[in-house]
Amino acid sequence: MKILLIGYGKMGKTIEQMAQAKGHTIVGKIDHHNTDDLQNYNGSNTDAAIEFTHPEAAFGNISYCLNNGIPVVSGSTGWLEKFEDAKQLCEQNKGAFFYASNYSVGVNLFFHFNEYIASKMQEYKEYEVAIREIHHLQKVDKPSGTGITAAEGILASYKNLNGWVADIPEEKGKLNIASEREPDVVGTHIVTYSSEVDQIELGHIAHSRAGFAEGAVMAAEWIVGRQGVYGMKDMLNL
Incomplete structure (x- = not known):
């Protein structure tokens, strides 16, 4: 599975380790210093994106993925005033969007x-x-x-x-x-x-970030091939 990491802080690095341990390929790592590189990725070269960034950047990153055919898993917080906009964008593009405030x-x-x-x-x-x-x-x-x-x-x-x-x-x-x-x-x-x-x-x-990272990778695996807006309750059947 080809995963794009958007956000490469402590969580992004832990997700990278977890994904690679499960046999997935990290096709790109987007952080604040190379945000323009995001335009190089689309649904033809990326199976899913995992997005953990800052409140001011999250909606733009999610919008890019949904507009370019990339299923996106987001764990960014502090931007939820635009959540309904993200849902509408997902519906318009017949995309796949998975959001959780916590992936553990x-x-x-x-x-x-x-x-x-x-x-x-x-x-x-x-x-x-x-x-x-x-x-x-x-x-x-x-x-x-x-x-x-x-x-x-x-x-x-x-x-x-x-x-x-x-x-x-x-x-x-x-x-x-x-x-x-x-x-x-x-x-x-x-x-x-x-x-x-x-x-x-x-x-x-x-006790560690490993539980959060494992859940995010599970969500990326789960969302591929689906359409709509999902969360942890859907994946865990709670």
């Missing part, structure tokens, strides 16, 4: 359990729900895309909450996502239900 199988099981627990806990009004996410110092976006996805899973059941806020715990009627940045933390997400008498927590702690 474990994290997506965490999302699944998070939604189930929220559907039960919303009945118990004495418990206040909050989210805490911790990442390495180089992470650009706050809160993390994974934290936002977890919040959306909770809000689907908590009709009394009007959206989420970042680092404003005192704002009533909102789900607070607390963001922390520390050295050498791959990614930690904790959902807490607190009452005066006890506390319930659901958490996921990533």
Whole structure:
């Protein structure tokens, strides 16, 4: 399988190692210093692209792939105000677009359990729900895309909450996502239900980037030959 890497930071390098270990060929590596080289790739010389870049670059990269017949797997966060545009572009081009805020199988099981627990806990009004996410110092976006996805899973059941806020715990009627940045933390997400008498927590702690990279390569393998917009729930049948 011929894979184009768009974004060649820590995650891109880990994906490269994972893909090559599985017998795939990396046909190109696009980063901030050679963005013009992206025009050299299309559906005839690339089976799929895996895109992990910055919020300001993600939509342009995804658009290029969809306009040029390349199935694209994206893990970039912080650009989701344009997600509906990407979906429409995918439909117009009869393309294939796979998006997840986190490609770890474990994290997506965490999302699944998070939604189930929220559907039960919303009945118990004495418990206040909050989210805490911790990442390495180089992470650009706050809160993390994974934290936002977890919040959306909770809000689907908590009709009394009007959206989420970042680092404003005192704002009533909102789900607070607390963001922390520390050295050498791959990614930690904790959902807490607190009452005066006890506390319930659901958490996921990533030990390395290997789980994220493996999931992204799995998604690239899975999306080839498909048409439409997909996510981890589709691939994992959750």
